[in-house]
Amino acid sequence: MGKIADLYVRVSTDEQAEKGYSQRDQEERLRRYCEINDIHIREVVFEDHSAKSFNRPEWKRLLLSLRRHKNKVDLILFTKWDRFSRNAGDAYQMISTLRKLGIEPQAVEQPLDMSVPENKMMLAFYLAAPEVENDRRSLNTFFGMRRARKEGRYMGQAPAGYVNKVKEDGTKYIAPKDPEASIIRWAFEEVAREVFNTAQIWKKAKEKGFKKSRSRFWVILRNPVYCGKIFIPKYKDEESCLVDGLHEALISEELFYRVQEVMDGREKSYRPKVEVIEELPLRGFLICPECGKLLTGSKSKGRNRYYAYYHCQYGCSHRVRAEQVNKTFENGLRKYIPREEIKKLYTSLLMEEYREQTRNVGEKKRQILKQIKDYEERLSYARDLLSTKRIDPLDYRDMKSDYGEAIRKLEAEFARINTQTKDIEGLLNQGIDNLLQLNACFEKGGWEEFRGVIGSIYPKNLTFDRNYLRTTRINVIVERIYHINNDIGQNKNGTKKKISSLSRKVAGAGLEPATFGL
Numbered sequence: 001m002g003k004i005a006d007l008y009v010r011v012s013t014d015e016q017a018e019k020g021y022s023q024r025d026q027e028e029r030l031r032r033y034c035e036i037n038d039i040h041i042r043e044v045v046f047e048d049h050s051a052k053s054f055n056r057p058e059w060k061r062l063l064l065s066l067r068r069h070k071n072k073v074d075l076i077l078f079t080k081w082d083r084f085s086r087n088a089g090d091a092y093q094m095i096s097t098l099r100k101l102g103i104e105p106q107a108v109e110q111p112l113d114m115s116v117p118e119n120k121m122m123l124a125f126y127l128a129a130p131e132v133e134n135d136r137r138s139l140n141t142f143f144g145m146r147r148a149r150k151e152g153r154y155m156g157q158a159p160a161g162y163v164n165k166v167k168e169d170g171t172k173y174i175a176p177k178d179p180e181a182s183i184i185r186w187a188f189e190e191v192a193r194e195v196f197n198t199a200q201i202w203k204k205a206k207e208k209g210f211k212k213s214r215s216r217f218w219v220i221l222r223n224p225v226y227c228g229k230i231f232i233p234k235y236k237d238e239e240s241c242l243v244d245g246l247h248e249a250l251i252s253e254e255l256f257y258r259v260q261e262v263m264d265g266r267e268k269s270y271r272p273k274v275e276v277i278e279e280l281p282l283r284g285f286l287i288c289p290e291c292g293k294l295l296t297g298s299k300s301k302g303r304n305r306y307y308a309y310y311h312c313q314y315g316c317s318h319r320v321r322a323e324q325v326n327k328t329f330e331n332g333l334r335k336y337i338p339r340e341e342i343k344k345l346y347t348s349l350l351m352e353e354y355r356e357q358t359r360n361v362g363e364k365k366r367q368i369l370k371q372i373k374d375y376e377e378r379l380s381y382a383r384d385l386l387s388t389k390r391i392d393p394l395d396y397r398d399m400k401s402d403y404g405e406a407i408r409k410l411e412a413e414f415a416r417i418n419t420q421t422k423d424i425e426g427l428l429n430q431g432i433d434n435l436l437q438l439n440a441c442f443e444k445g446g447w448e449e450f451r452g453v454i455g456s457i458y459p460k461n462l463t464f465d466r467n468y469l470r471t472t473r474i475n476v477i478v479e480r481i482y483h484i485n486n487d488i489g490q491n492k493n494g495t496k497k498k499i500s501s502l503s504r505k506v507a508g509a510g511l512e513p514a515t516f517g518l
Contacts, residue, residue, distance in 0.1 A: 002038040005075035006062065007031070010047040010083045026079050033077065033108040042073055051086040052134060054094055066101055073103055081107045081123070082130035091127045149230050152246040159225055160184065160212055161250060174247045183210045184220060185250045191221060192258045221263060227256035237393075239400050242408060253412040279308035280322055282329060282462065289465035291316040310464070325464045332469060336457065336479075368414045372407055379403045 009026045023046055034041055043065075049056040066073060076098065078084050084105060085091035098105055106112070110126055112119045145155045154174045158164045161184040163177040183205050190201045202210075202217045212220070224231055224242055228249030234240040280297035288295050293314045299306040308322035379400060386396040460473045 002040055003074040004040045004042050004072065005034060005077050006042055006066075006073055007034075007044045008047065008059075008062070008076055008078045008083065009044065010049070010051060010056075010078070012048065012050050026083070029079055030077050030108060039075065039077075051082065051084070051130070053087060054085065054090055063097075066098075066103060071102055076103055076105045078105075078107055079109050081110055081126035083107070085127065086130040086134050088124065088127040088131050146232070146235065149232050150243055152230055152244055154225060154230060154245060154247055159223060160216070160220055161226070162247070176248055176250060179209055181250055183208050184226065187217070188221065188226065188251045188255055188259050191262055192255055194262055198263070221259055224256060226250045227253045229253075239397060239404065241404060253415050257409065257412050279326075280310065282322075282325060283310065285458065285462050286310055286325070287461045287463045288312045288316055288318050289463050290318045294461070297322060320464060324467075325469070328464065328467065328469055329462075333457070365414060368410050372410050372414075375403045375407050375410070 007027065007030045009023050009030070011023055011026070027044060027046075030044075031041065033039070043062075045058050045062050047056055047058040049058070054060075062076075081091075084107065085094065095105055104114075107126070112123055112126075114120070114123075148155055153172070154162075158174040158177075161177060161181040162174040164172065165175050166172050186208070187201055187205050187210075190196060190204070191198060196204070198218065198221065199214065202214050205217065210217070220226070225245065225247070226249065228245050228247065229242040230245045232238075232241050232243060279299065283297040284294070286295040287293070291312060291314060293312060293316065295310045295318075296313045297308060297310045299308050301307075309319050310322050310325055311319040382391065382396050382399045382403075385391040386393060458471050458474060460471055463470045
């Protein structure tokens with residue numbers, strides 16, 4: 001009786017497209033070989049999977065069948081050795097496994113008699129050649145993608161907020177995709193404001209329709225692709241770097257680096273992960289005057305009703321009625337509400353001061369360019385020292401990394417100065433409109449949005465002590481509106497007498513906390 005064989009036909013999708021491999025053609029050649037050599041066919045196995053490893057669905061099923069039915073198959077036939085494997089190490093191990101089962105693997109178009117020792121050299125060649133081809137193809141793909149990244153093209157699946165597109169000439173690119181792009185842009189702006197922490201912003205983003213996980217949200221906030229940059233990872237002697245991307249940025253470089261500073265904790269925000277309670281709108285903004293820790297808040301049941309308190313939670317006994325603190329806060333906050341009838345005057349005064357303070361922008365830009373040039377010269381000098389072997393390559397690598405980071409930050413600052421004057425008047429109008437909403441907040445509640453207003457006006461936390469609220473810093477624009485209100489209030493005629501100097505009468509808060517009280 002002739003030998004019994006299983007036929008193994010394998011072709012991956014890309015091979016069939018590129019080289020014209022066909023499962024039917026392989027099967028036909030294997031059947032013809034068996035017919036000529038009087039070999040009985042037990043089963044034909046078709047595989048559509050890469051040969052980089054033996055972790056293939058059909059091969060694993062076939063191997064399990066061979067182990068269950070020992071001595072029922074003598075051969076496993078395939079057309080060429082690259083149909084069997086493209087990894088020499090895995091191939092030798094699998095050949096050994098099959099021989100222990102009494103099965104001989106054989107390529108009908110590259111036959112080898114393993115009883116001849118010299119034929120093992122030919123087997124090594126047949127197995128190594130496809131592996132070398134795979135490695136070369138992978139390396140070419142790697143360098144091609146790296147070159148594309150250096151040219152500013154984003155490679156691979158588009159990140160959240162973008163979608164993959166193809167131009168008429170076949171060039172691939174990524175473009176913003178709404179509404180996700182708008183939500184991500186909003187998230188960056190919210191993180192930079194430091195009113196809510198990233199966990200709260202992620203929850204709010206989900207309410208807007210954001211579908212990514214919390215960990216994925218954190219990765220998004222760290223990804224420079226959103227400010228128009230492409231990250232080039234380190235490879236051998238090449239240091240990692242950022243290059244300008246060809247895609248449309250969702251945010252500015254200034255905003256991206258601002259968010260990185262917030263997330264790195266350089267300007268840490270202490271906003272708790274709490275639900276907003278109407279009677280405790282300042283929870284998360286108050287610091288204990290005794291121990292310096294952040295106060296929390298809760299309600300206690302009295303004889304006839306519940307009473308809200310702000311209190312410490314770290315073993316400190318400090319406790320104060322929320323109603324008293326809230327009233328003090330509201331009285332102080334009302335001083336910053338603009339007068340709607342003179343909205344244009346606020347904008348005019350603030351614009352005038354802005355122009356006064358930004359007259360030195362040109363000088364600042366020249367200073368930044370000078371600093372960039374200085375770092376570039378240092379880098380060039382270090383490169384010369386490396387070429388003459390006067391410094392160690394590791395020292396040069398550290399200097400290149402440090403100088404490169406400094407140059408990137410200066411370039412981002414330069415870009416910010418160039419773009420910050422685009423619509424200052426529009427931003428001021430929007431800010432004044434937001435402040436005008438404070439009265440509505442007092443009357444109707446809306447405390448969650450009110451917390452955003454609080455965080456904008458008071459970038460640092462508040463301390464309530466002896467009927468006074470103290471803070472180390474107030475938003476400079478809001479502070480100027482307060483002084484404009486005072487000066488206009490003193491001018492009963494409402495005229496613009498020396499009005500251009502009103503907004504410049506304000507001195508900085510300095511180290512002494514600003515205070516307001518009952």
